[in-house]
Amino acid sequence: MLRALLLTLSVVAVAHAELCKPDAQNAFKVRISIKTALGDNAYAWDANEEYLFKAMVAFAMRRYSSKSTTQISNVLLCNVTDRVSFWFVVTDSSKNVTTVPGSEVEAAIRMNRNRINSAFLLSDKTLQFLKITSTLSPPVEPSTPVWLIVFGVVLCIIVAGIVFLIVSGIQKHKKKNKESTERENLEEKVEVTLENGIPCEALDLKPGHINGVFAADDERFTSL
Amino acid sequence: LSATPEVPKEDGRPKWDNKFQYILSCIGFAVGLGNVWRFPYLCQIHGGGAFLIPYFIALLFEGIPLLHLELALGQCLRKGSVGAWNTISPYLGGVGVGSWVVSVLVSLYYNTVLTWVMWYFINSFQEPLPWSACPLNENRTGFNEECYESTAVNYFWYRKTLNITPDIAESGTLQWWLILCLATCWAIVYLCTIRGIETTGKAIYVTAIFPYLVLTIFLIQGLTLPGATDGLIYLFTPNLNTLKNPRVWLDAATQIFFSLSLAFGGLIAFASYNPTKNDCEKDAVTVAIVNSMTSLYASIPVFSVLGFKATTAYWDCLDRNIISIINEFDLPEESIMQQNYTSWISFLNSSYPEKIAGLKLKSCNLQEFLDQSVSGTGLAFIVFTQAIILMPGSQAWAILFFIMLFSLGLSSMFGNIEGVFTPLLELRIIPKSAPKELLSGIICLISFLIALCFTLGSGSYWIDIFDRYAGSVPLLVIAFFEVIGVAYIYKIKRFSKDVEWMTGRKLNLYWHITWRFISPLLLLTVFMAFVILQMQKPPSYTAWNPKYEGFPMKEEKVYPPWVQAICVLLAALPCVCVPLVALFHLVKQKCRSKDPSFVSPEVFSCQGANS
Numbered sequence: 001m002l003r004a005l006l007l008t009l010s011v012v013a014v015a016h017a018e019l020c021k022p023d024a025q026n027a028f029k030v031r032i033s034i035k036t037a038l039g040d041n042a043y044a045w046d047a048n049e050e051y052l053f054k055a056m057v058a059f060a061m062r063r064y065s066s067k068s069t070t071q072i073s074n075v076l077l078c079n080v081t082d083r084v085s086f087w088f089v090v091t092d093s094s095k096n097v098t099t100v101p102g103s104e105v106e107a108a109i110r111m112n113r114n115r116i117n118s119a120f121l122l123s124d125k126t127l128q129f130l131k132i133t134s135t136l137s138p139p140v141e142p143s144t145p146v147w148l149i150v151f152g153v154v155l156c157i158i159v160a161g162i163v164f165l166i167v168s169g170i171q172k173h174k175k176k177n178k179e180s181t182e183r184e185n186l187e188e189k190v191e192v193t194l195e196n197g198i199p200c201e202a203l204d205l206k207p208g209h210i211n212g213v214f215a216a217d218d219e220r221f222t223s224l
Numbered sequence: 225l226s227a228t229p230e231v232p233k234e235d236g237r238p239k240w241d242n243k244f245q246y247i248l249s250c251i252g253f254a255v256g257l258g259n260v261w262r263f264p265y266l267c268q269i270h271g272g273g274a275f276l277i278p279y280f281i282a283l284l285f286e287g288i289p290l291l292h293l294e295l296a297l298g299q300c301l302r303k304g305s306v307g308a309w310n311t312i313s314p315y316l317g318g319v320g321v322g323s324w325v326v327s328v329l330v331s332l333y334y335n336t337v338l339t340w341v342m343w344y345f346i347n348s349f350q351e352p353l354p355w356s357a358c359p360l361n362e363n364r365t366g367f368n369e370e371c372y373e374s375t376a377v378n379y380f381w382y383r384k385t386l387n388i389t390p391d392i393a394e395s396g397t398l399q400w401w402l403i404l405c406l407a408t409c410w411a412i413v414y415l416c417t418i419r420g421i422e423t424t425g426k427a428i429y430v431t432a433i434f435p436y437l438v439l440t441i442f443l444i445q446g447l448t449l450p451g452a453t454d455g456l457i458y459l460f461t462p463n464l465n466t467l468k469n470p471r472v473w474l475d476a477a478t479q480i481f482f483s484l485s486l487a488f489g490g491l492i493a494f495a496s497y498n499p500t501k502n503d504c505e506k507d508a509v510t511v512a513i514v515n516s517m518t519s520l521y522a523s524i525p526v527f528s529v530l531g532f533k534a535t536t537a538y539w540d541c542l543d544r545n546i547i548s549i550i551n552e553f554d555l556p557e558e559s560i561m562q563q564n565y566t567s568w569i570s571f572l573n574s575s576y577p578e579k580i581a582g583l584k585l586k587s588c589n590l591q592e593f594l595d596q597s598v599s600g601t602g603l604a605f606i607v608f609t610q611a612i613i614l615m616p617g618s619q620a621w622a623i624l625f626f627i628m629l630f631s632l633g634l635s636s637m638f639g640n641i642e643g644v645f646t647p648l649l650e651l652r653i654i655p656k657s658a659p660k661e662l663l664s665g666i667i668c669l670i671s672f673l674i675a676l677c678f679t680l681g682s683g684s685y686w687i688d689i690f691d692r693y694a695g696s697v698p699l700l701v702i703a704f705f706e707v708i709g710v711a712y713i714y715k716i717k718r719f720s721k722d723v724e725w726m727t728g729r730k731l732n733l734y735w736h737i738t739w740r741f742i743s744p745l746l747l748l749t750v751f752m753a754f755v756i757l758q759m760q761k762p763p764s765y766t767a768w769n770p771k772y773e774g775f776p777m778k779e780e781k782v783y784p785p786w787v788q789a790i791c792v793l794l795a796a797l798p799c800v801c802v803p804l805v806a807l808f809h810l811v812k813q814k815c816r817s818k819d820p821s822f823v824s825p826e827v828f829s830c831q832g833a834n835s
Contacts, residue, residue, distance in 0.1 A: 035557040081554035133365060150346040151404060158411045165418050169661055 019099055020076040020089045026102040028109075029130040031085040037126035045084045049120075050077055053088075056116045057109070061090055061100070064108035069093055106132050237302060238421055239497050245425040247507060249494050250295075252432035252635030254484050254515040257337065257604075260632065263483070264459065264523035265599030266475055271466030272459055276520075278467065278476035283516055286746050287480040289738035290703055292508035293710055294486060298495030299504050300722045304646030305489030308496070309709070316709045318805030320647065322702045322798040323489030327643035329694040329794065330488070332671055333687045334640060335413060336678040337601070338633045339405045341626050343385055344605065346405075348622035355380035356613045374776035377610045382768045385605070389681035390769035393784055396681015403679050407672065412634065414668040417641045418661050420649070421497055424638045431635040438628035439522055442621075446528030449615070455531015458594045459523065470753070477750045482695070484515060487702040490639035493646035503727045505735075526603075533611040534593035541588035548583050601684075604629060641667065685765055689783075693791045697758075698798035700751040705802055707744045716740055763788060 020027060030053075034042045043049070054075040061070040074093055080086040090100040109116065109132055117127055124134045240246040267275045301308040309320035347354050358371035358379060366372065371379035382388045389396040416427040446452055466472050485491065495504065539562065546560045549572065560568045573580050598607050604625075612621045644667060654663050678687055710719055716739060720731040766778035783791065 031551065033557055082556040083550060083554040084556075085551075085554055146350045147343075147346040150349050151408070154342075154346065155408055155411070158408060158415055161415045162411065162418070165415065165423065166661055169419065169659060173659060 020078040026099040027087045027089045031128040033126040060108040060112040248432045250511045253639030255518045256636035259519045260522045261603040263519040264526045270472045271463035273462035278473045282477045282480040288512045289743045294491040295495040295504045298492035299498045302496045304493045306647035307650045314809045315806040318802035319705045322801040325798040331640040333690040341629045342405045345626035370770045381605045392685040410672040431631040434631045435628045442525035446525040449532035451532045451535025452528035455527040459527040487699040488643045490643035493642045529611045537593045538590045545585045694794040697795045701799045704747040
């Protein structure tokens with residue numbers, strides 16, 4: 001009885017070894033970079049983490065195919081290295097010693113990638129399934145591009161400045177015109193005033209004009 | 225002259241509010257984008273600190289004398305470039321017209337460079353910066369191919385900003401976002417130059433001083449970045465062997481000449497608004513020295529940042545190699561660090577050489593990254609933007625950097641526009657009753673419409689052409705005729721008397737020697753060397769072609785014949801004004817001399833203009 005058990009176990013082990021090895025059919029390589037992702041909060045990769053991984057893959061398969069036949073024991077891990085990287089396959093419990101086609105596994109993982117990542121506190125870059133490409137999320141784009149808003153603000157300020165300067169220029173021009181017409185009116189009034197038939201304006205414009213006749217006379221008088 | 229004390233004649237000419245405004249305007253005009261993105265590059269490729277030797281020699285014998293000449297001329301004659309040269313001698317009127325044409329051509333394309341700066345500025349408000357990551361392709365499985373093969377920064381510059389065509393003959397379409405930015409830039413220029421120096425005088429306080437503030441902030445930040453010292457050592461380590469190469473001397477002479485913005489007519493215009501009794505000699509020396517000091521001061525943060533970028537690139541290179549090795553050999557994480565990388569590599573190479581060869585590791589060499597020297601728009605829009613992404617708080621740095629570039633360019637634009645505006649104002653293009661605002665508005669509107677050509681897909685190729693041909697050779701020719709005209713036609717004796725009257729002291733022997741002999745000779749040599757170098761190979765350009773097999777390297781192409789004709793036209797147009805106007809006056813004189821009632825115009829003198 002014991003011998004039969006041992007025999008089945010060894011057969012199963014050998015079968016597993018056959019199914020899960022590097023570059024086997026339907027096998028995927030996983031590469032995990034915990035220290036890069038978490039730095040000081042990095043956890044160690046041990047058997048418990050491996051168990052969680054198997055559980056997540058089984059969960060993904062169940063969710064994808066919606067039939068609850070995949071067990072944790074169906075997920076086989078092998079060749080775990082220090083890097084942390086390993087290979088895994090998913091066996092089909094209904095059919096003996098075969099693996100689930102790679103395309104199904106790929107689709108299942110793709111569908112649940114987010115959940116798998118968050119279970120390990122990792123991201124697409126730090127938990128890599130080497131043959132499974134991830135759909136990249138586009139960057140968040142606001143409805144109006146930011147630059148258009150800034151541009152609008154700048155343009156409004158500039159236009160306001162230009163309008164202000166032009167308006168103030170026109171006002172200054174008008175004031176200057178008004179002043180010059182006022183001065184003209186004033187000058188006209190001044191021109192009207194006469195003194196001895198000579199316009200005052202003519203008199204005013206000659207500053208300090210020395211009358212040669214009187215100056216000569218003065219000299220004659222003071223030479224005593 | 226009357227015995228009464230000097231009373232400044234009210235000729236209705238606008239004047240500076242104070243001397244500081246004038247000096248600041250000249251400094252702002254001289255200090256431009258070239259101080260930030262051309263001088264550090266030249267320093268780097270021409271032997272670091274050793275480049276300062278030819279640079280200062282050129283400053284002493286070419287820069288300062290020509291600057292003093294222009295400022296003295298403008299101050300004495302109190303007219304813009306066209307009027308001033310007409311007054312010196314009608315045969316030299318062409319020099320003024322040539323200056324005016326160059327100012328027009330340069331204003332057109334210079335503001336388009338500012339358009340690019342503005343575009344980057346308004347894009348710097350986004351988080352994350354749009355040039356930090358590649359956009360996805362259509363089916364979202366990977367990145368955009370053009371972006372992926374080059375870099376995100378390159379993609380943003382060539383595709384998202386310029387939308388560049390692969391060939392200059394393909395014009396592409398007008399880029400609407402660039403048109404919007406171009407309109408804004410011309411609106412800003414109009415706002416600041418709306419009433420001539422009345423408004424630029426106020427604006428210059430901000431646009432001339434602000435760049436120094438930002439440069440200081442970048443200096444402090446730059447020096448704290450890792451790898452900054454590597455960059456600075458690399459920049460300033462003198463390599464005296466480079467001085468044996470005549471190319472270095474030529475580059476120093478041309479750099480000083482173009483950096484001081486000589487022969488544009490803008491300096492003459494600025495000086496013409498001065499009172500005549502002003503020490504133009506001290507002003508010239510001040511402006512020239514401040515300009516050179518600014519170049520030196522700007523190269524420190526630029527090279528700190530470049531050193532930082534090179535160091536980061538080097539570390540990235542090492543990290544990528546380390547990851548490949550760890551993945552290949554399934555070694556635990558953090559077993560290979562940057563410090564023990566070399567020992568690991570030698571160990572693995574000896575034990576598993578085929579595996580290592582199969583990984584195709586890139587050799588990471590810090591010197592190589594430092595050697596990647598760029599100047600011009602490449603420095604600002606590709607290299608610097610990449611470095612900014614790596615800095616913490618990158619948006620703030622990007623905003624500061626692009627405002628600084630914008631101020632630097634704007635203050636130079638003031639000088640260019642003044643060189644266009646003042647002669648037109650004096651030629652009475654518009655009736656005197658019309659406001660000045662109208663003339664500046666017309667200038668800005670026409671320039672905007674013409675500059676729309678530069679917003680096409682091939683626009684940046686055309687700007688390179690304008691920069692290389694319109695903004696280089698004609699200036700040398702005009703400056704040469706300026707010095708010859710003042711030294712030999714107006715005669716140095718008369719000019720020195722004028723300068724003595726203005727400054728109040730006798731003209732130093734240094735000015736006599738440089739104006740009479742050294743500067744004209746130097747200009748002639750530089751001009752000939754420049755032309756010979758240009759003629760040595762057919763004019764070519766590098767195009768950004770995603771379909772090129774060497775992509776992301778740029779494709780070297782030769783200009784088609786019709787473009788070469790335009791290049792020649794651009795270079796020749798300002799130069800040809802000089803002999804044309806002289807010829808025109810010669811013919812007029814010949815016709816007039818047959819008329820006996822003709823009286824020759826009286827001899828002009830600086831003092832005579834103001835009594």
